Amino acid sequence: xxxxxxxxxxxxxxxxxxxxxxxxxxxxxxxxxxxxxxxxxxxxxxxxxxxxxxxxxxxxxxxxxxxxxxxxxxxxxxxxxxxxxxxxxxxxxxxxxxxxxxxxxxxxxxxxxxxxxxxxxxxxxxxxxxxxxxxxxxxxxxxxxxxxxxxxxxxxxxxxxxxxxxxxxxxxxxxxxxxxxxxxxxxxxxxxxxxxxxxxxxxxxxxxxxxxxxxxxxxxxxxxxxxxxxxxxxxxxxxxxxxxxxxxxxxxxxxxxxxxxxxxxxxxxxxxxxxxxxxxxxxxx
Amino acid sequence: xxxxxxxxxxxxxxxxxxxxxxxxxxxxxxxxxxxxxxxxxxxxxxxxxxxxxxxxxxxxxxxxxxxxxxxxxxxxxxxxxxxxxxxxxxxxxxxxxxxxxxxxxxxxxxxxxxxxxxxxxxxxxxxxxxxxxxxxxxxxxxxxxxxxxxxxxxxxxxxxxxxxxxxxxxxxxxxxxxxxxxxxxxxxxxxxxxxxxxxxxxxxxxxxxxxxxxxxxxxxxxxxxxxxxxxxxxxxxxxxxxxxxxxxxxxxxxxxxxxxxxxxxxxxxxxxxxxxxxxxxxxxx
Numbered sequence: 001x002x003x004x005x006x007x008x009x010x011x012x013x014x015x016x017x018x019x020x021x022x023x024x025x026x027x028x029x030x031x032x033x034x035x036x037x038x039x040x041x042x043x044x045x046x047x048x049x050x051x052x053x054x055x056x057x058x059x060x061x062x063x064x065x066x067x068x069x070x071x072x073x074x075x076x077x078x079x080x081x082x083x084x085x086x087x088x089x090x091x092x093x094x095x096x097x098x099x100x101x102x103x104x105x106x107x108x109x110x111x112x113x114x115x116x117x118x119x120x121x122x123x124x125x126x127x128x129x130x131x132x133x134x135x136x137x138x139x140x141x142x143x144x145x146x147x148x149x150x151x152x153x154x155x156x157x158x159x160x161x162x163x164x165x166x167x168x169x170x171x172x173x174x175x176x177x178x179x180x181x182x183x184x185x186x187x188x189x190x191x192x193x194x195x196x197x198x199x200x201x202x203x204x205x206x207x208x209x210x211x212x213x214x215x216x217x218x219x220x221x222x223x224x225x226x227x228x229x230x231x232x233x234x235x236x237x238x239x240x241x242x243x244x245x246x247x248x249x250x251x252x253x254x255x256x257x258x259x260x261x262x263x264x265x266x267x268x269x270x271x272x273x274x275x276x277x278x279x280x281x282x283x284x285x
Numbered sequence: 286x287x288x289x290x291x292x293x294x295x296x297x298x299x300x301x302x303x304x305x306x307x308x309x310x311x312x313x314x315x316x317x318x319x320x321x322x323x324x325x326x327x328x329x330x331x332x333x334x335x336x337x338x339x340x341x342x343x344x345x346x347x348x349x350x351x352x353x354x355x356x357x358x359x360x361x362x363x364x365x366x367x368x369x370x371x372x373x374x375x376x377x378x379x380x381x382x383x384x385x386x387x388x389x390x391x392x393x394x395x396x397x398x399x400x401x402x403x404x405x406x407x408x409x410x411x412x413x414x415x416x417x418x419x420x421x422x423x424x425x426x427x428x429x430x431x432x433x434x435x436x437x438x439x440x441x442x443x444x445x446x447x448x449x450x451x452x453x454x455x456x457x458x459x460x461x462x463x464x465x466x467x468x469x470x471x472x473x474x475x476x477x478x479x480x481x482x483x484x485x486x487x488x489x490x491x492x493x494x495x496x497x498x499x500x501x502x503x504x505x506x507x508x509x510x511x512x513x514x515x516x517x518x519x520x521x522x523x524x525x526x527x528x529x530x531x532x533x534x535x536x537x538x539x540x541x542x543x544x545x546x547x548x549x550x551x552x553x554x555x556x557x558x559x560x561x562x563x564x565x566x567x568x569x570x
Contacts, residue, residue, distance in 0.1 A: 004299070011303065012325035014289070018297040040297035057478075060558070193342075193507065220505035220513035222478065227512020228505035261562075263555040270552035273345070273544045 005036055005044070007051050009194075009225035015051070017041050023118045028110040030162055035118045041223060043119050045086050047111070047157060051223040053086045055121060061188075062122075063260040064219055064268070065231055066092035069151050069186040070099070071248050071265060072233070072240040076150040077101070080178065082138035082166070084155030085111030087123035093153070094125045095255050103149075105134045105141045107162060139165040142174035150180055154187035159198065167202060172209040172234075184235035185211075191226040192218060192276040199230065199276070200283035206234040207284050213239050216280050218272040219259075230276070241266050290321055290329070292336050294479075294510035300336070302326050308403045313395040315447055320403045326508060328404050330371050332396070332442060336508040338371045340406060346473075347407075348545040349504055349553070350516055351377035354436050354471040355384070356533050356550060357518070357525040361435040362386070365463065367423035367451070369440030370396035372408035378438070379410045380540050388434075390419045390426045392447060424450040427459035435465055439472035444483065452487060457494040457519075469520035470496075477503060477561040478511040484561070485568035491519040492569050498524050501565050503557040504544075515561070526551050 006016040024035040034046040042055025211234035221229035248262040291301040309320040327340025496519035506514035533547040
């Protein structure tokens with residue numbers, strides 16, 4: 001049968017995938033949630049008609065949002081993950097033996113519950129004893145908490161609706177406050193082809209919030225608009241280019257990564273497109 | 286109005302773009318050719334219902350297929366370009382002042398003519414005095430010619446129909462024969478996510494043909510299936526990682542590249558996904 005799910009990236013471009021079945025569909029206080037079983041992308045989490053996570057390409061996103069910041073910090077013990085209710089980021093963070101506690105702040109409990117049931121490949125570490133799930137708004141959490149972290153990972157959706165505040169200066173100031181003196185953060189930062197002004201703003205706000213090292217990195221992401229996606233790393237002290245590659249190579253032997261390795265760690269920053277590196281450089285001047 | 290062009294990447298995934306107008310449509314001996322004017326991708330060359338080139342993302346593909354091999358060779362004078370009737374590759378090759386002659390072999394004269402008329406941003410160097418256009422089959426050309434080149438760029442379509450032979454051992458042997466003793470080649474090599482077996486075969490055939498250095502590189506390519514695309518570089522002598530970055534930086538000042546720079550040149554190989562690097566390594570053992 002020809003049943004298709006289509007996300008309109010904007011009013012002029014659309015990506016469609018053929019659907020086997022609708023496994024879950026509900027509305028929460030915040031959004032419409034669906035989990036589809038598809039032929040090519042495996043199970044797909046769809047939030048408000050937008051591809052959020054697919055089993056086909058989630059390894060790219062989750063390995064890169066986790067291992068780059070966690071191996072940039074020489075000894076991350078306490079990690080805060082904001083968003084990412086599918087559990088993929090937490091699954092990767094748990095692999096780091098230095099990490100003693102992961103505070104996992106997710107706004108929408110229904111996403112968490114749906115993924116726990118229908119996407120076990122992603123949500124498999126939700127019961128891990130290191131993981132402390134906190135159901136609340138990440139913006140509110142960093143504004144109010146007295147906790148301090150080594151690494152903060154902001155696995156946020158697009159900057160619309162309740163997630164808009166995750167891309168504002170006030171939020172970055174609070175993230176800075178919640179990091180130890182040698183802490184660092186990474187944030188999902190949209191498509192360089194479609195959202196360059198947003199990325200420049202993020203860089204500017206991060207600088208104004210006090211971060212010393214601010215660097216974007218880019219990777220192909222099939223299910224996201226334009227297929228070219230980015231993260232922004234912001235650090236108080238450690239530079240991701242100054243890592244011990246041999247140490248990383250040894251540590252990831254048991255990680256079963258498919259995208260990330262010790263060479264990707266540094267080269268992903270340098271291989272990002274010239275137009276993006278220049279735009280961010282300009283924003284930081 | 287809602288007029289859409291859709292390419293089905295396979296029977297389960299489709300990428301659609303909203304169309305302003307159909308500028309050109311014809312059938313040649315080899316294929317159906319269309320040039321569409323679209324809202325988001327600018328002008329789009331479509332061959333047999335497949336995105337071939339779009340003004341939106343062609344800079345990524347054409348900069349990387351040209352400048353990586355041409356800056357890996359310290360002094361490329363004679364270049365063979367096989368395929369790429371839109372002219373985008375030739376436009377980039379012409380920028381290199383060391384290059385004295387470009388033999389440009391294209392199978393389908395109709396593609397060339399259509400792009401000359403409707404896609405001048407790409408075909409702008411077709412009249413350049415260094416460019417020698419030869420309308421013939423690239424497979425036949427390398428089998429029969431006595432010419433020797435410094436760099437051969439294979440800007441081929443997908444391995445179906447007449448392009449199938451561009452991915453076979455016999456062809457690579459002839460490419461090897463047509464290269465000087467320090468020559469190198471690069472080929473469009475499909476999606477690592479969808480065509481890993483093909484990529485492994487290419488690597489194997491290149492090794493069997495006598496190439497010493499065989500390395501894939503990966504980049505995001507919005508209009509191509511999966512958005513993750515690759516090139517394969519094969520070299521008799523020069524390693525792309527051993528370049529003089531300062532020299533490249535100076536040379537590209539006037540190139541107006543948007544994706545490529547001296548850091549991309551080397552890091553694009555290292556930042557390619559682990560699963561691809563491992564698959565190619567295995568194929569070469």
